[in-house]
Amino acid sequence: MSISSKPDPRTEAQSILLHWREAVPNDRFAHLVKDATRSFQRSLQMRLADHDVPFGHWTFLRVLWERDGLTQKQLSDEVGVMEPTTFAAVKAMESRGWVERRQLAENRKNVYVFLTEAGRVLKAKLVPLAEQVNRLAVAGSSAEEIATARRVLLAIITQLALDVSGETSLVDE
Amino acid sequence: MSISSKPDPRTEAQSILLHWREAVPNDRFAHLVKDATRSFQRSLQMRLADHDVPFGHWTFLRVLWERDGLTQKQLSDEVGVMEPTTFAAVKAMESRGWVERRQLAENRKNVYVFLTEAGRVLKAKLVPLAEQVNRLAVAGSSAEEIATARRVLLAIITQLALDVSGETSLVDE
Numbered sequence: 001m002s003i004s005s006k007p008d009p010r011t012e013a014q015s016i017l018l019h020w021r022e023a024v025p026n027d028r029f030a031h032l033v034k035d036a037t038r039s040f041q042r043s044l045q046m047r048l049a050d051h052d053v054p055f056g057h058w059t060f061l062r063v064l065w066e067r068d069g070l071t072q073k074q075l076s077d078e079v080g081v082m083e084p085t086t087f088a089a090v091k092a093m094e095s096r097g098w099v100e101r102r103q104l105a106e107n108r109k110n111v112y113v114f115l116t117e118a119g120r121v122l123k124a125k126l127v128p129l130a131e132q133v134n135r136l137a138v139a140g141s142s143a144e145e146i147a148t149a150r151r152v153l154l155a156i157i158t159q160l161a162l163d164v165s166g167e168t169s170l171v172d173e
Numbered sequence: 174m175s176i177s178s179k180p181d182p183r184t185e186a187q188s189i190l191l192h193w194r195e196a197v198p199n200d201r202f203a204h205l206v207k208d209a210t211r212s213f214q215r216s217l218q219m220r221l222a223d224h225d226v227p228f229g230h231w232t233f234l235r236v237l238w239e240r241d242g243l244t245q246k247q248l249s250d251e252v253g254v255m256e257p258t259t260f261a262a263v264k265a266m267e268s269r270g271w272v273e274r275r276q277l278a279e280n281r282k283n284v285y286v287f288l289t290e291a292g293r294v295l296k297a298k299l300v301p302l303a304e305q306v307n308r309l310a311v312a313g314s315s316a317e318e319i320a321t322a323r324r325v326l327l328a329i330i331t332q333l334a335l336d337v338s339g340e341t342s343l344v345d346e
Contacts (some may be wrong), residue, residue: 009337010337010338012250012253013330013333013334013337013338014336014338016330017330017331018332020240020327020330028303028304029307029309029310029311029319029323030210030213030217030303030306030307030310032323032326032327033206033209033210033213034210034213035326035330036206036326036329036330037203037206037207037210038253039329039330039333039334040203040206040329040333042333043333043336044203044335046336046337047262048306056225063327075183077269080185080211096178099206130201130203131201133333133336134201134202134203136332136333136336136345137202137203137329137333138202138325138329138332139332139334140329140331140332141324141325141328141329145321145324145325146202146325148318148321148322148325149202149321149322149325149326150202150205151314151318152311152318152319152321152322153205153206153209153322154193154205155309155313155314156209156212156213156310156313156314157186157189157193157208157209157212158190158313159309159310159312159313160186160212160213160215160216160306160309160310161186161187161189161190161212161309162185163216163219163309164182164183164186164215164216164219165183165186165187165231169298
């Protein structure tokens with residue numbers, strides 16, 4: 001309890017606020033979006049901890065609830081992490097009885113990750129926590145403002161998807 | 174070249190767009206903000222790769238350009254990763270001549286990470302890449318929309334900072 005190897009979430013939240021209110025209020029939009037993502041994750045992480053679920057496991061469960069029976073490679077791509085990270089998380093979730101790894105008759109080379117019944121029912125317990133964080137987060141803004149923010153974020157995703165596809169010339173001097 | 178262990182950024186960008194345009198357009202705001210963060214990172218990663226800089230190193234350099242002479246623990250907290258990740262990145266950046274680790278006379282227990290001159294001058298080369306991504310990202314939205322989106326994101330950060338501090342009752346039914 002005394003010395004934690006993780007940063008205190010309250011200190012981290014305060015330093016993010018200080019940054020935007022005082023230090024660098026006109027900092028890049030990318031940075032603001034990243035800090036908002038981190039804020040969502042921190043609030044969810046706090047709630048998941050009450051259910052003894054590491055945030056890292058949540059990121060894999062979210063994908064598996066949509067579609068399981070993925071290889072560890074596919075799972076890594078979906079979550080956006082390297083395979084050793086996925087391997088460690090899958091092992092840990094397997095020992096908790098949430099997933100199992102199976103080979104399929106038609107392709108013995110690959111190992112597929114499936115949810116167990118216990119892993120499947122976790123969804124009904126954990127997704128409401130994310131929904132709660134979401135409601136709390138947007139409670140300070142009007143529906144119209146939120147609709148605008150959604151539109152801007154979607155436009156950003158669209159612009160940057162064109163960018164990585166090389167389908168746009170740079171909107172730059 | 175043939176088989177990459179990383180997901181194709183174009184495929185990933187397309188699947189994000191598909192999600193928001195067709196599959197789950199009303200998905201949680203948290204998810205949208207996370208996807209936007211990932212989009213920014215992917216576009217920057219592509220440009221950093223042209224300069225042979227891994228995205229992981231960028232995340233540490235950004236912090237060190239603001240303030241160096243941090244311990245690896247402080248650096249881990251700032252970047253939001255575990256210490257072994259920081260240790261590996263610092264070693265790699267040291268071998269490229271961008272940082273050096275030094276003990277200070279007043280406290281021989283700790284090792285502090287300092288930028289070298291080469292690490293310092295990288296800033297002028299790499300920050301413009303992030304600024305370019307930022308301009309490109311917001312080019313599809315009006316200044317007024319962007320101002321609203323900034324206000325909403327800051328309100329979210331504020332709400333969630335109160336949340337983790339336990340300073341707010343839940344805005345929930």
